Amino acid sequence: MCLSVPAKIIEIGSSGWQAKVDYLGSHIDVGISLLDRVEVGQYVLVHVGEAIQVVDEELAKESIEIWKGWLDEA
Numbered sequence: 001m002c003l004s005v006p007a008k009i010i011e012i013g014s015s016g017w018q019a020k021v022d023y024l025g026s027h028i029d030v031g032i033s034l035l036d037r038v039e040v041g042q043y044v045l046v047h048v049g050e051a052i053q054v055v056d057e058e059l060a061k062e063s064i065e066i067w068k069g070w071l072d073e074a
Contacts, residue, residue: 004045004052005067006060009038021046024067 007021007030019032023046031050032038043060044051055063 002047004047006043006055006063007046007051008060009040009042009044009051012038012040019051021051024064024071 005023007023007028009019009032010022010027011020012032013019013029017031017033018029019038020027021030021044023030028049030044030046032044033050035044035051035054038044038051038054043055043057045053045055
């Protein structure tokens with residue numbers, strides 16, 4: 001079973017292999033080499049530091065709200 005969290009791409013590195021994402025309010029660098037093409041503003045699913053799939057913005061925002069609810073309960 002895999003667990004991934006949606007994140008918004010806010011910057012693509014000059015190498016084209018990494019991107020800075022907003023990951024539940026934190027900005028971190030993730031690998032993007034598993035994806036054909038990503039653009040600033042897109043949402044991706046991140047698993048162990050790698051973007052594994054581009055996702056629809058509406059779905060990503062719904063998922064982020066669910067994650068925030070879970071974290072608030074913890």
